[in-house]
Amino acid sequence: MTKEIKHIPVLSKEVLEYLAPKRDGVYIDATLGGGGHTESIVSCLGKRGRIIAIDRDRFAIETAKRRLGKYGDKIVYVQANFSDLDEILEKVKIKKVDGVLFDLGVSSYQLKSPERGFSFNKRYNAFLDMRMDTSQELRAFDVVNEYPEKRLREILYKLGEEPFARRIARQIVSARKAKPIRTTRQLLEIISRSIPAYYRFRRKSHWATNVFRAIRMEVNQELPSIKRALPLAIRALEKKGRLVVISFHSLEDRIVKKTFREMSFPQDNKPVVKILTKKPIRPSPEEVSMNPRSESAKLRAVEKL
Numbered sequence: 001m002t003k004e005i006k007h008i009p010v011l012s013k014e015v016l017e018y019l020a021p022k023r024d025g026v027y028i029d030a031t032l033g034g035g036g037h038t039e040s041i042v043s044c045l046g047k048r049g050r051i052i053a054i055d056r057d058r059f060a061i062e063t064a065k066r067r068l069g070k071y072g073d074k075i076v077y078v079q080a081n082f083s084d085l086d087e088i089l090e091k092v093k094i095k096k097v098d099g100v101l102f103d104l105g106v107s108s109y110q111l112k113s114p115e116r117g118f119s120f121n122k123r124y125n126a127f128l129d130m131r132m133d134t135s136q137e138l139r140a141f142d143v144v145n146e147y148p149e150k151r152l153r154e155i156l157y158k159l160g161e162e163p164f165a166r167r168i169a170r171q172i173v174s175a176r177k178a179k180p181i182r183t184t185r186q187l188l189e190i191i192s193r194s195i196p197a198y199y200r201f202r203r204k205s206h207w208a209t210n211v212f213r214a215i216r217m218e219v220n221q222e223l224p225s226i227k228r229a230l231p232l233a234i235r236a237l238e239k240k241g242r243l244v245v246i247s248f249h250s251l252e253d254r255i256v257k258k259t260f261r262e263m264s265f266p267q268d269n270k271p272v273v274k275i276l277t278k279k280p281i282r283p284s285p286e287e288v289s290m291n292p293r294s295e296s297a298k299l300r301a302v303e304k305l
């Protein structure tokens with residue numbers, strides 16, 4: 001029997017504190033995932049309250065629909081990319097909302113489903129897929145086997161902040177000349193050959209983390225999606241509506257911080273939002289010890305003026 005996978009929502013208490021859901025409010029959870037945050041928000045809503053729950057992963061939508069069935073039509077599910085937030089709102093016929101939540105990155109369901117190819121766990125040996133939306137064409141396989149060496153190196157360096165990007169990109173290109181790199185284990189072996197032994201023991205996280213994350217971010221175009229979605233989310237907010245974003249990576253956090261700063265101190269316009277978190281909110285040591293995945297989480301929030 002397979003063990004049930006659980007995704008423990010990060011900074012749950014803080015999300016509710018900053019989102020401050022009103023009983024009859026309308027909310028968006030732009031990253032439904034396992035539905036943990038959606039459930040805690042929907043539990044605060046009264047008869048007329050609604051939450052639009054978005055995920056680009058159809059498996060996330062299907063699983064959450066089953067798990068959260070008891071909330072009926074209080075939750076409106078939409079399978080889409082949150083970067084199309086304007087079209088999503090048009091489709092569900094909602095103009096303004098009282099709050100939006102983004103909890104970025106991948107869920108434990110995605111990471112722990114071997115066939116999705118997100119994990120570098122040696123036991124899995126899956127096809128190099130890594131698509132959140134499985135109807136999309138570009139897969140990790142295409143990135144690894146078709147991107148020119150220079151582009152691969154840039155991705156590993158910029159998105160992965162991988163110090164051995166040059167060596168790893170070179171080894172990938174040389175390995176794929178012999179035969180296509182099809183599986184996560186093949187990629188793992190190439191990374192292992194490309195990095196010095198000391199690097200494996202010195203790092204806090206697994207030595208393949210950076211490379212796998214960089215490829216995943218490229219496949220799913222994660223940073224461009226966030227860049228496009230945040231201003232759309234702010235535009236959709238009612239006056240005094242709140243936007244809460246949890247990021248797990250410095251590049252994501254940089255986009256959030258920059259967008260919030262630009263919209264709270266615009267050069268030649270009136271401010272659109274007020275920043276509620278001067279510094280990002282971090283999980284407590286207790287939360288990190290219970291849920292190590294939360295360690296790198298940063299929560300930032302703004303209120304619409």
Ligand SMILES: C[S@@+](CC[C@H](N)C(=O)[O-])C[C@H]1O[C@@H](n2cnc3c(N)ncnc32)[C@H](O)[C@@H]1O
Nearest residue numbers: 009031033034035036037055056081082103107
């Ligand atoms: C960290 S998980 C969210 C977990 C969720 N808050 C919970 O409590 O279970 C992130 C989810 O966002 C989804 N996601 C990431 N980027 C997305 C995008 N651009 N559009 C829609 N969904 C996205 C992923 O598929 C994943 O299911």
